[in-house]
Amino acid sequence: MGVSRLDVFYRRLLLTKLFIGGWGKPEDLKRIFEFRKIIGDRERCKSLVPEDYPVYIDKTEEHTDCQIHDGFFISPLEHLVPGILPTEAVKARFQFIVPKRWQKNRPVCIHLAGTGDHFFWRRRTLMARPMIKETGMASLLLENPYYGYRKPKDQLRSSLKNVSDLFVMGGALILESTVLLRWLEREGYWPLGMTGISMGGYMASLAVTNWPKPIPLIPCLSWSTASSVFTTGVLSKAVNWTELEKQYAINSVYEEIIKLLEYCGADSFKMGQELVKNSPGSVDSLEHLLGLSGDDNASEAKYSKAGGEAEAGRGLLIGGPGDKVDQLLSSVNSSGINLDTLPRSIHAKNALHVKKTDSAKCCRPSLYRESISFMKGVMDECTHMANFSVPVDTSLIIVIQAKEDAYIPRTGVLSLQEIWPGCEVRYLNGGHISAYLFKQNVFRQAIYDAFNRFCLKYPNLH
Numbered sequence: 001m002g003v004s005r006l007d008v009f010y011r012r013l014l015l016t017k018l019f020i021g022g023w024g025k026p027e028d029l030k031r032i033f034e035f036r037k038i039i040g041d042r043e044r045c046k047s048l049v050p051e052d053y054p055v056y057i058d059k060t061e062e063h064t065d066c067q068i069h070d071g072f073f074i075s076p077l078e079h080l081v082p083g084i085l086p087t088e089a090v091k092a093r094f095q096f097i098v099p100k101r102w103q104k105n106r107p108v109c110i111h112l113a114g115t116g117d118h119f120f121w122r123r124r125t126l127m128a129r130p131m132i133k134e135t136g137m138a139s140l141l142l143e144n145p146y147y148g149y150r151k152p153k154d155q156l157r158s159s160l161k162n163v164s165d166l167f168v169m170g171g172a173l174i175l176e177s178t179v180l181l182r183w184l185e186r187e188g189y190w191p192l193g194m195t196g197i198s199m200g201g202y203m204a205s206l207a208v209t210n211w212p213k214p215i216p217l218i219p220c221l222s223w224s225t226a227s228s229v230f231t232t233g234v235l236s237k238a239v240n241w242t243e244l245e246k247q248y249a250i251n252s253v254y255e256e257i258i259k260l261l262e263y264c265g266a267d268s269f270k271m272g273q274e275l276v277k278n279s280p281g282s283v284d285s286l287e288h289l290l291g292l293s294g295d296d297n298a299s300e301a302k303y304s305k306a307g308g309e310a311e312a313g314r315g316l317l318i319g320g321p322g323d324k325v326d327q328l329l330s331s332v333n334s335s336g337i338n339l340d341t342l343p344r345s346i347h348a349k350n351a352l353h354v355k356k357t358d359s360a361k362c363c364r365p366s367l368y369r370e371s372i373s374f375m376k377g378v379m380d381e382c383t384h385m386a387n388f389s390v391p392v393d394t395s396l397i398i399v400i401q402a403k404e405d406a407y408i409p410r411t412g413v414l415s416l417q418e419i420w421p422g423c424e425v426r427y428l429n430g431g432h433i434s435a436y437l438f439k440q441n442v443f444r445q446a447i448y449d450a451f452n453r454f455c456l457k458y459p460n461l462h
Contacts, residue, residue, distance in 0.1 A: 002404055003234075003405070003431065004405065004430060004434065006434055007407055007433050008234055008406055011234040011235065011237065011238065011407075016157055016158075016159045017238060017240040018159050018230075018238045018239050019159075019160060019162060019243070019244065020159070020161060021161040022162060022163070022244055022247040023163045023164060024162030024163055024164025025162075026251065026253040026257065028164050029164050029167075029257055029378065030256075030260060031084060032084070032164060032167045032171065032382065033257070033261070033382070034260075035080070035171060036167075036171070036382055036387070037262070039174050039210060039388075040389065042209065042210055042389035045210060048076065048080060048178075049076050049175055049179055052186070053073065053076065053182065053183070054073060054074075055071060055072075055180070056072055058071065058072065065099065065129075066097050066099050066100060066129070067097075067100065068096070068097050068124075069096040070094075070095055070096075071093070071095075071096060072092060073091075073176075073179055074090060074091060074092070075091070075092045075175065076175040076176065076179060077168070077172040077176075080175070084168055085172060086146070088149075088150055088151060088152050089151075089152070089172070092142065092145075092150070093143045093148070094140055094142045094143060095124065096138070096139075097124060097129070097138060097141070099132045103135060103136030106138070106188065106190060107137045107138065107191050107192070107193075108139070108184050108192050109192075109193045109194065109195055109218075109447055109451070110139075110141075110181070110193070110195070110204070111123045111127060111128065111141050111142070111196060111200065112195075112196035112201075113141075113142070113144045113196070113200050114197040114201075114436070115158060116157075116158040117144075117147065117197075118148040119148040123139070124141060126440045127444065128141065130440070134444065135448055137448075137451070140184070142173070142177070142180065144173065145168065145169045146160055163244070163375070163378065166379075167382040167383075169203070170202075170203060170206055170382060170383060173203045173206070173207060174203075174206050174207050174209075177194065177211075178207070178210060181211060191451055191454050191458075193396075193447065193450060193451055194207055194208055194215065194216070194217050195217070195219070195220065195443070195447055196219060196220065197436060197443065198220070198221045198222060198408075198432070199226075201219030202219070202222045202226055204218075204219055205217060205219045205385060206383070209385065209389045209391055210388070211391070211392070212392065214458055215391070215396065216396045216447070216450035216453070216454045217391060217397045218397075218398050218400070218443070218450050219397075219400070220400040220435075220443045221402055221405065221407075221408060221435055222399075222408060223413065223415075224385045224386070224413055224416050225379065225380055225384040225385065225413050225414075226379050226383035227375070227413070228408070228409040228410075228411075228412065229407060231372050231375055233406060233407050233408060234406045235407060239375075241372075245371045248367065248374060254374060258374070258377060260381075261377045261378065261380075263384055263386070384414075385419045385420070390419070390420060391420065394421060394423045395422045395423070395457070397422075397450070398424045398446045398449060398450045399416055399423060399426065400428065400435075400442065400446055401426070402428050402430055402431050402434070403427050403428065404429075404430055404431040405431050405435075406431055406432060407431075407432040408432060426442075426446065
């Protein structure tokens with residue numbers, strides 16, 4: 001199956017780099033991986049969130065067809081892993097949109113935000129209000145950490161500053177979803193389900209793995225792991241690999257972190273080195289085949305030079321050995337070398353022991369491959385569905401996928417059908433962006449189908 005030209009073109013319009021701060025604090029990564037072992041096992045974390053965890057409503061608006069309640073609570077992650085969340089993200093905010101008249105039961109679907117979905121307007125307008133009109137179903141919209149009211153002051157738009165921020169977001173949303181599901185149960189709402197589009201679909205999937213009861217789940221335009229999104233998908237071009245490579249090269253702590261990675265499925269970075277070996281040119285090849293790029297060598301040179309200039313502009317020179325690494329990387333960035341033609345046998349850690357001219361020939365390719373490998377490892381550890389508990393009833397899961405999605409590659413990773421036997425996958429024609437913009441009605445229908453399936457199977461489970 002090919003990939004959407006619109007997806008590739010749209011990605012080229014986004015000029016902001018992802019992860020400009022690098023991997024994040026090594027100690028934060030270690031704390032997150034240790035905590036992942038707990039929340040990845042549903043039985044171990046049943047008591048993490050108290051049944052009566054406090055939730056507050058501080059504003060209510062009356063509309064002709066619904067009430068819109070604004071609420072908040074303190075993220076449980078702040079209590080369990082203190083200081084890991086930015087100060088702005090500690091207070092979790094949500095909007096609860098309830099119909100004036102219920103049609104049948106009191107169903108509520110929790111919607112988690114996709115990439116760039118700040119505040120509540122988009123989900124309220126495109127999903128929640130139409131769901132009120134079509135079926136009388138309520139929606140609860142949770143604000144993601146690092147977005148909207150919860151965005152750190154030093155973060156540029158939707159671009160997470162550190163790789164670790166994505167994992168902190170996921171851990172927080174798992175716990176926060178549990179808080180809201182329990183609160184809705186206490187308030188007498190039923191049935192309850194979860195959905196999300198793109199990144200929101202990933203986060204909803206992670207949250208449901210932690211819920212101890214059958215629950216409808218409708219992840220739209222997401223798949224089994226986020227690792228492919230940032231290593232082989234079109235978004236990999238937006239990743240600030242220059243900074244990631246530099247940090248990986250000068251800090252031996254990342255070798256310690258590798259030892260903490262437990263995921264070892266058939267598609268893990270430990271088992272699938274061939275994927276990493278072939279990945280550096282994958283996106284360039286993709287764009288070349290689509291006719292959206294010129295000469296690959298020129299494209300790579302332009303990309304590398306831009307990265308080098310950005311580095312210099314930020315003045316991120318680290319004392320001691322780091323100065324040498326910066327110079328080495330800078331010399332390669334500005335050289336326009338075709339990385340794929342250079343020797344691949346030199347290990348990244350040799351970077352500090354070779355001459356500057358030799359480094360320009362062989363150091364960066366090895367660093368790039370190892371950085372991609374490390375990215376795959378840490379992403380799989382914290383986002384791969386196979387590294388978490390299987391939802392209680394997978395027959396209540398309806399996955400919506402775009403056949404030509406260039407943002408969410410399905411090649412080389414385990415499918416959701418393999419991880420969650422019994423789930424249903426529905427495919428749409430087209431790519432990620434076109435589906436996101438024009439297929440909201442299909443997403444809503446899948447929600448209704450999953451909720452109806454739940455009601456038929458568990459009519460007395462409330």
